[in-house]
Amino acid sequence: xxxxxxxxxxxxxxxxxxxxxxxxxxxxxxxxxxxxxxxxxxxxxxxxxxxxxxxxxxxxxxxxxxxxxxxxxxxxxxxxxxxxxxxxxxxxxxxxxxxxxxxxxxxxxxxxxxxxxxxxxxxxxxxxxxxxxxxxxxxxxxxxxxxxxxxxxxxxxxxxxxxxxxxxxxxxxxxxxxxxxxxxxxxxxxxxxxxxxxxxxxxxxxxxxxxxxxxxxxxxxxxxxxxxxxxxxxxxxxxxxxxxxxxxxxxxxxxxxxxxxxxxxxxxxxxxxxxxxxxxxxxxxxxxxxxxxxxxxxxxxxxxxxxxxxxxxxxxxxxxxxxxxxxxxxxxxxxxxxxxxxxxxxxxxxxxxxxxxxxxxxxxxxxxxxxxxxxxxxxxxxxxxxxxxxxx
Amino acid sequence: xxxxxxxxxxxxxxxxxxxxxxxxxxxxxxxxxxxxxxxxxxxxxxxxxxxxxxxxxxxxxxxxxxxxxxxxxxxxxxxxxxxxxxxxxxxxxxxxxxxxxxxxxxxxxxxxxxxxxxxxxxxxxxxxxxxxxxxxxxxxxxxxxxxxxxxxxxxxxxxxxxxxxxxxxxxxxxxxxxxxxxxxxxxxxxxxxxxxxxxxxxxxxxxxxxxxxxxxxxxxxxx
Numbered sequence: 304x305x306x307x308x309x310x311x312x313x314x315x316x317x318x319x320x321x322x323x324x325x326x327x328x329x330x331x332x333x334x335x336x337x338x339x340x341x342x343x344x345x346x347x348x349x350x351x352x353x354x355x356x357x358x359x360x361x362x363x364x365x366x367x368x369x370x371x372x373x374x375x376x377x378x379x380x381x382x383x384x385x386x387x388x389x390x391x392x393x394x395x396x397x398x399x400x401x402x403x404x405x406x407x408x409x410x411x412x413x414x415x416x417x418x419x420x421x422x423x424x425x426x427x428x429x430x431x432x433x434x435x436x437x438x439x440x441x442x443x444x445x446x447x448x449x450x451x452x453x454x455x456x457x458x459x460x461x462x463x464x465x466x467x468x469x470x471x472x473x474x475x476x477x478x479x480x481x482x483x484x485x486x487x488x489x490x491x492x493x494x495x496x497x498x499x500x501x502x503x504x505x506x507x508x509x510x511x512x513x514x515x516x517x518x519x520x521x522x523x524x525x526x527x528x529x530x531x532x533x534x535x536x537x538x539x540x541x542x543x544x545x546x547x548x549x550x551x552x553x554x555x556x557x558x559x560x561x562x563x564x565x566x567x568x569x570x571x572x573x574x575x576x577x578x579x580x581x582x583x584x585x586x587x588x589x590x591x592x593x594x595x596x597x598x599x600x601x602x603x604x605x606x607x608x609x610x611x612x613x614x615x616x617x618x619x620x621x622x623x624x625x626x627x628x629x630x631x632x633x634x635x636x637x638x639x640x641x642x643x644x645x646x647x648x649x650x651x652x653x654x655x656x657x658x659x660x661x662x663x664x665x666x667x668x669x670x671x672x673x674x675x676x677x678x679x680x681x682x683x684x685x686x687x688x689x690x691x692x693x694x695x
Numbered sequence: 696x697x698x699x700x701x702x703x704x705x706x707x708x709x710x711x712x713x714x715x716x717x718x719x720x721x722x723x724x725x726x727x728x729x730x731x732x733x734x735x736x737x738x739x740x741x742x743x744x745x746x747x748x749x750x751x752x753x754x755x756x757x758x759x760x761x762x763x764x765x766x767x768x769x770x771x772x773x774x775x776x777x778x779x780x781x782x783x784x785x786x787x788x789x790x791x792x793x794x795x796x797x798x799x800x801x802x803x804x805x806x807x808x809x810x811x812x813x814x815x816x817x818x819x820x821x822x823x824x825x826x827x828x829x830x831x832x833x834x835x836x837x838x839x840x841x842x843x844x845x846x847x848x849x850x851x852x853x854x855x856x857x858x859x860x861x862x863x864x865x866x867x868x869x870x871x872x873x874x875x876x877x878x879x880x881x882x883x884x885x886x887x888x889x890x891x892x893x894x895x896x897x898x899x900x901x902x903x904x905x906x907x908x909x910x911x912x913x914x915x916x917x918x
Contacts, residue, residue: 359708363723370760604708605701670698 405445461539522559787817845874
């Protein structure tokens with residue numbers, strides 16, 4: 304169901320001259336449906352993530368409430384709802400209250416422009432990619448407001464680290480998406496999905512890698528979870544939050560991987576494209592789940608980076624890589640595209656081959672430039688005590 | 696090459712995810728999921744007779760919906776929560792209350808009690824233990840001169856209300872007598888198993904026979 308279908312139905316029911324009301328009603332209905340579906344999938348995702356993380360780490364995860372522990376998220380939400388909503392006495396009250404919304408609303412807004420199927424989407428925005436970059440940038444404010452307003456040193460530390468990291472990683476993410484926009488010739492997500500006769504993950508592997516790395520930093524999960532590094536900062540910017548506000552923070556945190564996976568699916572993995580008998584919506588969801596599982600696998604495996612390593616990786620690693628990717632795509636578009644502005648299939652394969660070679664070379668070069676030097680072990684100086692046993 | 700360590704680590708976690716033999720390193724305390732074979736073993740039969748008797752439960756166990764109680768073997772000297780107390784052995788001397796570092800044992804006596812063997816003793820009106828503040832050091836048990844108070848062996852005493860954590864005299868009297876072997880070598884010597892299903896009578900809980908009235912009088916006469 305697209306917005307146009309719903310609008311047509313409602314316009315037929317409304318009297319003449321009130322089309323604007325039908326417009327608002329249709330948008331409201333679709334937004335209600337999408338937000339509910341997204342939040343419910345987020346709730347189920349919390350269960351899935353905790354169970355899968357348990358399996359990864361040889362333990363069980365939540366398994367008591369309901370079959371396989373499936374009702375655990377609802378129990379969690381009920382518990383958080385019934386808890387006291389504590390506001391610290393020296394806190395900046397207004398900022399403290401609205402900070403969770405600054406994290407939760409941008410994640411939900413991302414889903415407004417996502418084409419879930421060939422004909423099912425909320426809005427055909429002609430600047431979709433720009434919208435996504437702008438809207439996900441807002442959560443930086445949420446992190447800093449939460450940390451600053453709590454008047455807690457650990458929260459402030461977490462927020463300062465977080466802002467530095469989030470701003471740094473927005474740059475390579477936006478540049479990686481520029482490659483996609485260049486190749487598709489449009490910023491609308493529906494057009495980008497349609498233009499992928501060969502998926503962009505095949506033709507732009509470097510852009511995909513940079514995007515996934517930067518996006519997993521943007522959603523501040525392991526290995527980039529230094530915003531809320533539990534072992535160092537309590538729990539970072541939401542240390543002082545409790546009750547329903549904490550639930551909203553958790554919601555935003557658990558919706559972030561879904562949003563990232565959805566963006567990656569639409570922009571790089573061909574969105575709704577697949578074999579014919581299976582409908583596009585199913586393809587979209589299946590690809591999303593696959594990306595989510597990969598993100599979960601990363602989280603389960605890799606340890607957290609240090610602060611200086613994270614910043615160095617953003618500015619010395621991902622930033623030049625994304626510039627190189629953008630330059631490469633731009634040159635290839637100029638060389639390969641025909642008069643209609645489309646790259647023919649034969650040239651696409653050549654393009655993919657060139658890009659894969661460049662990607663492997665880039666990763667090897669950057670790994671050698673940025674990787675830690677192996678320490679040269681000194682020849683041990685013989686200690687005078689070493690000979691005591693022999694009486695020397 | 697640099698960066699291969701990331702892939703290596705991911706293979707390790709993948710191995711944990713996929714291989715069933717590496718699934719759990721924890722003991723599953725209240726119960727554990729069983730498949731058809733485990734269920735049959737738990738019921739003491741084989742799969743085929745189980746399929747005839749309760750096919751629904753067998754089908755449930757195939758999709759992982761059946762769990763059987765499971766607990767880790769527990770040491771007989773465990774200092775558990777529900778104290779075992781023998782009114783017949785207790786004289787109301789309140790040594791336990793004096794030795795308690797937290798002062799959570801409340802004893803009220805009156806001089807009207809009857810000892811089973813000796814005649815008069817203190818009768819006990821109140822014997823309350825507030826296990827909400829107890830740290831299970833066992834000093835009260837060590838202090839008891841008549842082996843009347845023993846540690847228990849359980850730990851599933853969670854309550855929703857703080858008041859219910861106080862063990863009153865009625866509950867101590869009516870509780871089943873499963874004393875822990877903590878500081879009671881005589882119980883250890885008799886191979887007492889606190890998690891077994893036989894109670895220990897008050898005559899058997901002491902470290903020696905209680906002297907009879909005539910023995911006591913003989914001893915007094917010698918002084």
